[in-house]
Amino acid sequence: MEWTEQRIEMLRKLWGQGQTASQIATLLGGVTRNAVIGKAHRLGLTGRPSPIKREGTEAAAPRRKPAAQRRQQPAVAAMPAPRHVAPQASAAPAPTAQAEPRYAAPAPDRGEIRVEAQVAAPKAPSAPRVAAQAGSKSCSWPVGDPKQPGFHFCGDAAEAGRPYCAHHCGIAYHRKSEAA
DNA sequence: CCCTGATTCGC
């Protein structure tokens, strides 16, 4: 998958809402949680409840190459790759019960950005078509469930420097001063 | 064993 502006926006919002990388990855689809985390890092939004911390404890014992010995299994060998009609279509991934939203109330803030992040639906094979491809010029406000076929972005003319149109900028950015 | 994010490194 490609990291479009919309997807990055999604990542930022979901991450900001406290969604876990796995959930974000599931919502976005086509990416693993590793990809999400990696992207998050590159975006510079790693600031969140980190379960662990590698530094500090030992300054004189830097095992800086723990991952060096891996990746020695190219053995790509051989996939016959049967060229029959691709009947598969996600074949019921069965998100398991674990995929259920454990977060009771992610962002109750009235004025906060809130993506309708329903994790219930299975991964839609039909990736959310980017209605507003332009990104920088069209509103990236998510309309509907990211996994629903009908999901789309606002696509209206975005404000300068904002990912959303004026209307959605108001929804997204107005602090909890005079919510709905 | 499951989860989580963090880090590193090959591509």
Next chain:
DNA sequence: GCGAATCAGG
């Protein structure tokens, strides 16, 4: 830049 593998803590 991207993401898998891996690490490390709960």
